Amino acid sequence: MALDHGLFSIHVFGMPEKPLSTIAISEFKATCLAVLERVRRTGTPVLVTRRGVPVAEIVPPSAASLGRSWLGSMRGTAAITGDLVEPVVAPEEWEAMSR
Numbered sequence: 842m843a844l845d846h847g848l849f850s851i852h853v854f855g856m857p858e859k860p861l862s863t864i865a866i867s868e869f870k871a872t873c874l875a876v877l878e879r880v881r882r883t884g885t886p887v888l889v890t891r892r893g894v895p896v897a898e899i900v901p902p903s904a905a906s907l908g909r910s911w912l913g914s915m916r917g918t919a920a921i922t923g924d925l926v927e928p929v930v931a932p933e934e935w936e937a938m939s940r
Contacts, residue, residue: 863888866896
């Protein structure tokens, strides 16, 4: 199995690859939208052939191409409700200040 992460490709051995489906180009032309939806839903690539010769491979989009990134994924989920620089408790309540 080969995983592509931008500039680096990782080959993972021992992990089963998803079986590659094949479809004739004439059938792909007639059912294009259904094939694309099946690839998106299942994640299984489809090989399009013309007279048995591969002409294209339909693969699901990677997370990077979908714009899904962990960076900034929590944006807008928190709210500041108080003063950020004021101590939580009064200085008189600090153990270090009571001596």
